[in-house]
Amino acid sequence: MITFGDYIKPKSIDEAFEVFKLKKNAAIIGGGCYLRMGNRRIGLAIDLCDAGLNFIDDNEDTIEIGAMTTLRELETSQILSDSFGTVVSDSVKHIIGVQLRNIATIGATVFSKYGFSDPITALLALDAELVLYNSGKIKLEEYLKEDSRRRDILEKIVLRKNIDGAAFQSMRNSQVDYAILNAAVSKKDGEYRIAVGARPRTGALAYKAMEYINSTEINEETAFKAGQIASQELVFGSNTRGSAEYRKELCKVMVKRAIMEVEA
Secondary structure: OOEEEEEEOOOOHHHHHHHHHHOOOEEEEOOOOOHHHOOOEEEEEEEHHHOOOOOEEEOOOEEEEEOOOEHHHHHHOHHHHHHHOOHHHHHHOOOOOHHHHOOOEHHHHHHOOOOOOOHHHHHHHOOOEEEEOOOEEEEHHHHHHOOOOOOOOEEEEEEEOOOOEEEEEEEEOOOOOOEEEEEEEEEEOOEEEEEEEOOOOOOEEOHHHHHHHOOOOOOHHHHHHHHHHHHHHOOOOOEOOEOHHHHHHHHHHHHHHHHHHHHO
């Protein structure tokens, strides 16, 4: 069980970080959905619910998503669907249930690098950039490669517009279960990005598969070949939802389907 010593709700991210950097026993609270799964004491809980980080802003060339935006808000956002189709909505709509999606925040999901995350995979395919309060901008793909967690606060996620298309695929034992595997593909300026997640490790780009598919004609055969390459270059593991071998086979098919959906 998680217990708190003190609990505060700062009115801005500036106020939150000022407290956070001075208190070594402080922890940032996003949606807080998974706190009950832990077993530790937090000296100071800093809840960001009043810090002004819940927004989806449509700018000239980008969409900015505040870290405290809920998964449900991503699912129902007209701004996101107008710019990216259904890829973002598809990546969150099967997560547990509406009640949880009304609480869980995209910032906590991304900053924590959850291995089971569906939206991280979609954001990778869309070439998302993170804005951290103290560290500044960093590509999501680079942030996910870091071994340690930064002592910082995620402020927002930035997505560039004008993609040619994007698609998200996932396989689950039941509709609201965690994914056995997920995959997302986007196309911009004729170049494909391929991301695979829930391996059960955090989502990652399939660079070799991307190099191949971006150098050949797109059809059923080449799309499946890209899936095969992705299954060979990425690392898969086993858990209660599926074996590493099963995930490798799923990868081949799901990457192919996502590519063909984008190409359609």
